[in-house]
Structure formats: C-alpha cells, structure tokens
Amino acid sequence: MNIKKINLTNFKAYQSQTFELSKLSVFCGSNSVGKSTAIQALCIFFQSKFNDSDTLKINGDLVTIGEISDVHNHSNRNDDQLIIGIDFNQISLQWGYTTPKQRDEASLNELRLINTRSPSITNFLLNNNFKIQYLSADRFGPKDNFPLSQHAFHSNWLGTKGEFTIEVLQRLIEVKTERFNDVNDQRKHPAARSIDKFVSIEAWMQEIAPGYTITPQTIGKANVAFNTITPPNGMQTRSINVGYGYSYTLSVVTALILASAGDIVIIESPEAHLHPRGQSYLGRLILLTALANVQVIIETHSDHVLNGIRLATRLSDNHTDDLAKVFFVKNENSQTNVDILPIGAKGDLPSWPAGFFDQQALDIRSIISGVSIS
Known part of the structure; x- marks a missing residue:
C-alpha cells in the first residue's frame, strides 16, 4: 500500500505542488526552502490516527507545527484554500478548506476532511496494511541510557529521535524472529553469518565503524x-566514548533493515555526523531497502548519500527507471519550486540544475583559478 502522491495547496512553502512519490523519494535543496514540508504533511497524517474523528492534527507525536495560521502559505494568506491531499493506490483523501466559510469554521490546529471518503477507510489503511518509521533530524546522540517505550506505533517502533532503538535491538537478539525471508533481499550484508536481521544491522554498522560490535x-x-x-x-565501552556518528546512524540502519515489504520509512538527514564513506554506504543501503519493496522517503543535504544511492542503482540488476527520484527544492522569485530528477537505471540523472550539489565543483574551480566562483 504505497503513497502515490502528496498534493499541497497553500501549505507552508507551497502555493500549489504535487509530489508523485516513487519507492525511493529523495528531497534535497538549500536550507529553509521547504524540503521537509512534504514530510511534515505525511507525519501529520500518520500522527492523526483517526480513532475519534476524521481530522488531521497538525500537532502530535511526530511533528508539532503550531496553528493553522502558521501553516497557511504566508505569501498567499488571502486565498481561502488550504489543502493537504494524500493519494494511495486506491484512495485519495483531502483535508483543509476550500471556501471562506470553511476557513472561518476551521479549528486552530486541526484540518477537516473535505472529500467524501469515510475516515474508517483511513483507519483501515493505517492499521492493517503497513507500518511506518519516522526518524527526525533531531535524533539522540550517544547517551548512557534511554527510558523504555510506554506506547508505540508498532512493536519495532524506534521513536522519532531513535530513542527506542536499543530496546528494539535487545529484543531482536532475545527473540530472533526478525529474519530475511527473501533470499534475494540485498539488505542482508555479504558478511552476515545468518539471516537474522540483527546480524546484518551490525555488519552494516561496521561499514561505518569497522570492527565495532554492539551489546544492547x-x-x-x-x-x-x-x-x-x-x-x-x-x-x-559506553556509547558516549565512541562518537556521535555511530549513535546517530544506528537508528537509521535499524529502520532500513527492519522494514518489511509494504512498510514506509521516512528519515531526515540520515547523514548526520557521518564521514563521507559512511554516508555513501548509507546511501547504498537506502536504495537496497527500496529494492526490497519498502517505500523510503529521505531528506538530505549530502551528495555522498545521493552518490551512494546512484552507485547502488548502477550495480543493481533489479533497478527500474521509476524506482527512485530526486525532488530538488529551491526558492525562485519568492516562490518555492521543485525540479524532479528521476534516477536512471545506470545511476544517471537527466539534468544537473544550478545549485544542485555543485558546491564542490565550484570550490575546486575557485581553487584552481584563484578567483571566487559562486
């Protein structure tokens, strides 16, 4: 049950924008241009749960954004439309308002369902067809200990900050029920001694910190x-003596390895505190997760992550031209625009827009010429 589209009208940075998602969708761009906005729209949907109403709650367990006045596009504040639409394979849902009367009646921090689908269908989609993992950019680094989870979206829920990762990993060792069922699942690391997912988690972490093992x-x-x-x-040794990169990445690798076919994994800044090689290998694992029929949505500033994705695409025999795409978000003439760049079967991109991961090339040219090039 994949998310096919996100349709946004006057939601935060976007006056009107549709994102047609692939198995792997990569959001990138400069700071504060709206890269995370589509992800926030999805998080609002998932955190709403729809147990007692059909409304979207813009503040909840995953994201807290404020009030409706904070999310209505400021440049288009006089327009009486605000819509968050999410399309699945067989259902399209929209929340918000489309008339002055609906806007006047809108809650401070909830959006009403404005099409005719029953909220019970939405509840069915959430509870019966897939699991999600959402890791925000604001994850926990190394700590001596973490509290155990008191409530969770599902049994392998890692927390938005990765705070329950150690608890989940300890259960994997104890119960040993999480295994790769598909012999073609390329997430199983070549060095892994068994099909237990914990073993592959540890093996992928050794690509980032060779020789290190964990005891949750x-x-x-x-x-x-x-x-x-x-x-x-x-x-x-304690986690605090190993460094930030290891702890920041452990929840990311765990989320990618644990996801089953049909699940959704959303990760912001997976590259945080990682050296270039670690970022590249993380990009490879991200692409392999999408190949395992998991829908992966990431937001990144890292060309190393992107190149790792492209390299894994080039080396894969199973990649199709519609598997992965990049949404390059930019601000032009006081409006947020998006370039859509599908990643080809050979890891190629159809174009290389100005400002798209080009800073290294610009800096090298400046070094060679002795003239600053921006």
Missing part, C-alpha cells in the same frame, strides 16, 4: 535500555 541491554525493573560498544581492541 534492558533492565525492565529500572525502565532503562543501554548499549555497550566493543571496539577492535576488545574492551567494552
């Missing part, structure tokens, strides 16, 4: 989870 543990009576890490010298 929980103490139920104390309501805590904690992780010790063993570096190549064999001496166990």
Whole structure:
C-alpha cells in the first residue's frame, strides 16, 4: 500500500505542488526552502490516527507545527484554500478548506476532511496494511541510557529521535524472529553469518565503524535500555566514548533493515555526523531497502548519500527507471519550486540544475583559478 502522491495547496512553502512519490523519494535543496514540508504533511497524517474523528492534527507525536495560521502559505494568506491531499493506490483523501466559510469554521490546529471518503477507510489503511518509521533530524546522540517505550506505533517502533532503538535491538537478539525471508533481499550484508536481521544491522554498522560490535541491554525493573560498544581492541565501552556518528546512524540502519515489504520509512538527514564513506554506504543501503519493496522517503543535504544511492542503482540488476527520484527544492522569485530528477537505471540523472550539489565543483574551480566562483 504505497503513497502515490502528496498534493499541497497553500501549505507552508507551497502555493500549489504535487509530489508523485516513487519507492525511493529523495528531497534535497538549500536550507529553509521547504524540503521537509512534504514530510511534515505525511507525519501529520500518520500522527492523526483517526480513532475519534476524521481530522488531521497538525500537532502530535511526530511533528508539532503550531496553528493553522502558521501553516497557511504566508505569501498567499488571502486565498481561502488550504489543502493537504494524500493519494494511495486506491484512495485519495483531502483535508483543509476550500471556501471562506470553511476557513472561518476551521479549528486552530486541526484540518477537516473535505472529500467524501469515510475516515474508517483511513483507519483501515493505517492499521492493517503497513507500518511506518519516522526518524527526525533531531535524533539522540550517544547517551548512557534511554527510558523504555510506554506506547508505540508498532512493536519495532524506534521513536522519532531513535530513542527506542536499543530496546528494539535487545529484543531482536532475545527473540530472533526478525529474519530475511527473501533470499534475494540485498539488505542482508555479504558478511552476515545468518539471516537474522540483527546480524546484518551490525555488519552494516561496521561499514561505518569497522570492527565495532554492539551489546544492547534492558533492565525492565529500572525502565532503562543501554548499549555497550566493543571496539577492535576488545574492551567494552559506553556509547558516549565512541562518537556521535555511530549513535546517530544506528537508528537509521535499524529502520532500513527492519522494514518489511509494504512498510514506509521516512528519515531526515540520515547523514548526520557521518564521514563521507559512511554516508555513501548509507546511501547504498537506502536504495537496497527500496529494492526490497519498502517505500523510503529521505531528506538530505549530502551528495555522498545521493552518490551512494546512484552507485547502488548502477550495480543493481533489479533497478527500474521509476524506482527512485530526486525532488530538488529551491526558492525562485519568492516562490518555492521543485525540479524532479528521476534516477536512471545506470545511476544517471537527466539534468544537473544550478545549485544542485555543485558546491564542490565550484570550490575546486575557485581553487584552481584563484578567483571566487559562486
């Protein structure tokens, strides 16, 4: 059950924009241009749950944005339309307002359903067809311990900050029920000794920090989870002694490996605190996750992540031209516009717009010429 489209009218940066999503959708662009806006629209949908009403809640467990006046496009504030639309394979849903009367009656922080579909259908979509993981850019770094989860979207829920990752990993070791069922699933790391997903999580983490292993543990009576890490010298140490990149990335790798076919994984800034090689390998795992029939949506500033995705595409025998695309978000003439760049079967892109991951080339030219080129 894939998300096919996100339709936004006067929602935050966008006056009118449709995103036709692929199995892998990559949002990139400069700061504060609206890269995360489509992701926020999805998070609003998922956090609303629809247990007691058909309304979208713009503040909840995943994102907190404010009031309706904060999300209505400021440049088009006099327009009496605000719409968040989400299309699945067999259903299209819209929330917001389309008339002055509906706008006057709108709640401060909720959006009403404005088409005729029953909210029970929405509830069915959420509860019976897929699981989500959403990791925000504001994730937890290394800490001595984390509280155990008290409520979760599902049993493998990692938390928006990755705060429940250690708890989930400890359960994977203890129960050993999470395994790769498809022999063609390329997320199983070549160095993994078994089909247990935990083993591949650890193997992919070794692409980022070679030789390091993890020992996740929980103490139920104390309501805590904690992780010790063993570096190549064999001496166990606390997470806080290993560095930010390892902890920031552990939840990302776990989310990508644990997802099953039909699930949705949304990750903001997966590259945070990672060196270039780690970012590249993370990009490869992202593409392999999409090949495993998981819908992956990421927001990134990293050309290394993008090139890792492109490289995995080039090396794959199963890639199709519609598997992955890049949404390059930019601000032009005080409006947010989007260039759509499908990633070809050979990792190629149809064009390279100005401002699209071109800073390294500009800097090299400046170094060679001795003249600043911007």
